[in-house]
Amino acid sequence: MNLPPELTPTFQTTDNTTFPVIDPMELWKLKPAYFNEWRRHYDFPRIVRFLKENLQKFDEWQKEQGLSDEDLIFFGPARFLKFNSGKVKIVLFEKENMEDPKRIIEDEKLFKSLVNNEHFYGSFKIQKEVTPYYNWAKIKKIIPSNLEHSAFVLSVDSKSYNSKTKDVEAFVMRKLKLLHLGGLTLEYGAYLGGGGWNIENKNFEFICLDYLHLLNFRAGGSMRLDFGSAERMKIENSGFSVSAYKTSFGGLSVENSSLSHWSLKECNVKSIEGKGLISNSQLHSWKLINTPFVQHYSSLKVLDSTFAYKKDKEEEFRNIRHMYSTQGDFKNSGRYYYLEKLANIYSKLNFFTYLKDQLPLPRNARFSHNFTSNFYKFKSKEVNNFKASLDFLQLLFFRIKTLLTPKYFILLIKHYFTLTVQILDFLIRGFGEKPFRIVLTSICLILFFVLVDMMILEDFDSKNLIFHNVLNFIGRYDLENLEDKQIVFKIFETLCGIFLISLFVADYSSKRKY
Numbered sequence: 001m002n003l004p005p006e007l008t009p010t011f012q013t014t015d016n017t018t019f020p021v022i023d024p025m026e027l028w029k030l031k032p033a034y035f036n037e038w039r040r041h042y043d044f045p046r047i048v049r050f051l052k053e054n055l056q057k058f059d060e061w062q063k064e065q066g067l068s069d070e071d072l073i074f075f076g077p078a079r080f081l082k083f084n085s086g087k088v089k090i091v092l093f094e095k096e097n098m099e100d101p102k103r104i105i106e107d108e109k110l111f112k113s114l115v116n117n118e119h120f121y122g123s124f125k126i127q128k129e130v131t132p133y134y135n136w137a138k139i140k141k142i143i144p145s146n147l148e149h150s151a152f153v154l155s156v157d158s159k160s161y162n163s164k165t166k167d168v169e170a171f172v173m174r175k176l177k178l179l180h181l182g183g184l185t186l187e188y189g190a191y192l193g194g195g196g197w198n199i200e201n202k203n204f205e206f207i208c209l210d211y212l213h214l215l216n217f218r219a220g221g222s223m224r225l226d227f228g229s230a231e232r233m234k235i236e237n238s239g240f241s242v243s244a245y246k247t248s249f250g251g252l253s254v255e256n257s258s259l260s261h262w263s264l265k266e267c268n269v270k271s272i273e274g275k276g277l278i279s280n281s282q283l284h285s286w287k288l289i290n291t292p293f294v295q296h297y298s299s300l301k302v303l304d305s306t307f308a309y310k311k312d313k314e315e316e317f318r319n320i321r322h323m324y325s326t327q328g329d330f331k332n333s334g335r336y337y338y339l340e341k342l343a344n345i346y347s348k349l350n351f352f353t354y355l356k357d358q359l360p361l362p363r364n365a366r367f368s369h370n371f372t373s374n375f376y377k378f379k380s381k382e383v384n385n386f387k388a389s390l391d392f393l394q395l396l397f398f399r400i401k402t403l404l405t406p407k408y409f410i411l412l413i414k415h416y417f418t419l420t421v422q423i424l425d426f427l428i429r430g431f432g433e434k435p436f437r438i439v440l441t442s443i444c445l446i447l448f449f450v451l452v453d454m455m456i457l458e459d460f461d462s463k464n465l466i467f468h469n470v471l472n473f474i475g476r477y478d479l480e481n482l483e484d485k486q487i488v489f490k491i492f493e494t495l496c497g498i499f500l501i502s503l504f505v506a507d508y509s510s511k512r513k514y
Helices: 024-028 032-042 044-054 058-065 069-075 108-116 133-139 314-326 330-348 371-379 385-403 406-432 436-457 462-473 484-509
Strands: 010-014 017-021 088-093 102-105 124-130 156-162 167-172 185-187 213-215 218-226 234-236 239-245 253-255 258-260 262-265 277-284 287-289 296-303 306-308
Touching: 017 044, 032 044, 044 058, 044 069, 058 133, 102 108, 296 314, 306 314, 314 330, 330 406, 385 406, 406 436, 406 484, 436 462, 436 484, 462 484
Parallel strands: 185 213, 213 234, 218 239, 234 253, 239 258, 239 262, 253 277, 258 277, 262 287, 277 296, 287 306
Antiparallel strands: 010 017, 088 102, 088 124, 156 167
16 A cells, blocks of 8 residues: 655654654544554554564564564554453455455454354454463563563553643653654544544554544544553543553543443553543443543443452442442442452451551562562572572561561551451451341351250251251240250350341341442
């Protein structure tokens, strides 16, 4: 595909890297095929060079996967970098007169759909199956397998911008400057004779869209943003889908819009400096995975959406719970209240991490205060094992010494006593959100007291003992026929029964958790 001469950019060279400079509006005017071709000519080659120079053993991964630079440039490198549950497939359709017969399939469900509907899509063959780089790096132990991998994945980590002119310079790893297509107001239908600005099928990976204002946009397809930035984006009177990975949507503003099927993984949707408001809008079928959602909102309706976080992210679950309770959806509010309280238990399991602000820090430990990180380095073959062992043992000794101090030992006892109470609350009633667990707990208690009666009375008539213990559990015991050593157990059984029955009634009737 030949590009018009007027689309040839000028090149800016800094720190031995070249950067294409072109009017962003010229790129927005292009149809998807020309837009993607422009990036293959002038943008993707420099990104691929950057990856080869800065990611460990990237050339070895390419060789092992049989992946050429041309493949990375043609499809864009982002799809081959993400953490993925399966392999990325490059397929070639055999149907004639197809505009783009060579395609990449990331989703296993989509691949199965193509196989099951071959009569509709046409026959195809798999050219390559590629293990994404970060999956491969984890298997090869280039990055730690026991740590959060999000910290090892590329992301925008440096910016400079002028809030008045809306000129932004965004960098990945403080080296790779991203193409900036933001700072504009685009109104659907205002260009191409009413055809609108096309955001579908354009490859927006490794692009900065900060300060972009989209007005009256409608799109059937998805806008794909990987390893980029879309901070302070404003969406007004619009409805379209977005698929994003490792992209920041900080300060996102949405007005009078219905946004459906947004899939955000390892991103963030947060207000920045108090800016960013979602108002008079509906979010439908959103799927956020490890993506904090901390937004200002008013008149917001969230429907059929999924918010998934690591099991100890208490604050993230609390934000979602508050959002649902604000809109009056107490069913989902209760569900995320349950996850919030469960996350609190997980976070409390590590005494030193949860109470790190109240504990003294090691003065001489070279490694971080995170015990898991120290343990990884202790086992790692990529560091000096002797020095790593000394550092690990030093930290271990420091922690034992801390616990032998009366002040911190008492703090440890209080901490784990509180944690034990919370675990019992979880097991018995599911923090009030699963009241039927109380029924199961009651049955277990009754059976326990049946066993006690068998041992005390040496009576093995189980049916009769179960019947009498059920009566005792609800407070209808006969003191005259009880032996002295049974009375204490029966009073305790009755107290447990009254408490659990009252708790069940209270939890079952309760509909709100704040």
